[in-house]
Amino acid sequence: MRKKIVAGNWKMNKTYSEAVPLLYEIKDLLFKSKKAESVIKIIAPPSLYIHDFYETTKGLKNLFVGAQNCSYEESGAYTGEVSATMLKSVGAAYIIIGHSERRSYFKETAEELKKKTEITLKHGLTPIFCIGETMEKRQANEHFKIVEAQITDSLFHLSPADFQKIVLAYEPVWAIGTGLTATTAQAQEMHHHIRSLVEKKYGNAVSSEISILYGGSCNEKNAAELFACPDVDGGLIGGAALKAKEFIEIIHSFPA
Numbered sequence: 001m002r003k004k005i006v007a008g009n010w011k012m013n014k015t016y017s018e019a020v021p022l023l024y025e026i027k028d029l030l031f032k033s034k035k036a037e038s039v040i041k042i043i044a045p046p047s048l049y050i051h052d053f054y055e056t057t058k059g060l061k062n063l064f065v066g067a068q069n070c071s072y073e074e075s076g077a078y079t080g081e082v083s084a085t086m087l088k089s090v091g092a093a094y095i096i097i098g099h100s101e102r103r104s105y106f107k108e109t110a111e112e113l114k115k116k117t118e119i120t121l122k123h124g125l126t127p128i129f130c131i132g133e134t135m136e137k138r139q140a141n142e143h144f145k146i147v148e149a150q151i152t153d154s155l156f157h158l159s160p161a162d163f164q165k166i167v168l169a170y171e172p173v174w175a176i177g178t179g180l181t182a183t184t185a186q187a188q189e190m191h192h193h194i195r196s197l198v199e200k201k202y203g204n205a206v207s208s209e210i211s212i213l214y215g216g217s218c219n220e221k222n223a224a225e226l227f228a229c230p231d232v233d234g235g236l237i238g239g240a241a242l243k244a245k246e247f248i249e250i251i252h253s254f255p256a
């Protein structure tokens, strides 16, 4: 059975005094929700809040804390960087890798993302690996090719045992923070394409078990129809993850 996952990527939002009450609000709503228990819930705040968030959410079923990035180096003289082992030591269980904002603003390359994925797996953390095309590439009908290259270049060197530990997140760049969402047909088509690529490379046992999340203006209004798509296993949520009620409603949006 594929895992159902809703991950909240808080990005660079909320000061500490704003973040803590929001987390408590989410926690209270989750405590009251039986329906949310079976869903894997991940909250990825700015990394300096991870330890607090981990301590505060201990005991909540299937709730994990994640990081939004990590260094591809183990440790040492890399000023400003945070390593996978440091993130693990303060309670992170997942690391978002290759988000389009990191690819575009911080010029992260396929080779760097490959190393980040490797180091994350090496230390027993789960990568949430992001892929997705720009509007320009979609309009040029190159979206399938782009996504295939992103997966091939950074992930297809992995052994089947390692690859199956990864969570994939399809985030069309044109849908991130824009209010534009992929239609269910577009999301399903791409998720199916991604699963087929994985099947071709690693076989059905791996492809049928890997979770592929949708991200890009996913909210409490459109989550149910997106999560009803056969190849969509949940969401990677930006803006709507910063509102407790909306985030819980998204978690409640899986088909029964």
Ligand code: 13P
Residues within 6 Å of the ligand: 009, 099, 171, 175, 176, 177, 178, 179, 215, 216, 217, 218, 236, 237, 238, 239, 240
């Ligand atoms: P929005 O949900 O704000 O569009 O952001 C999506 C995202 O980038 C999650 O990683």
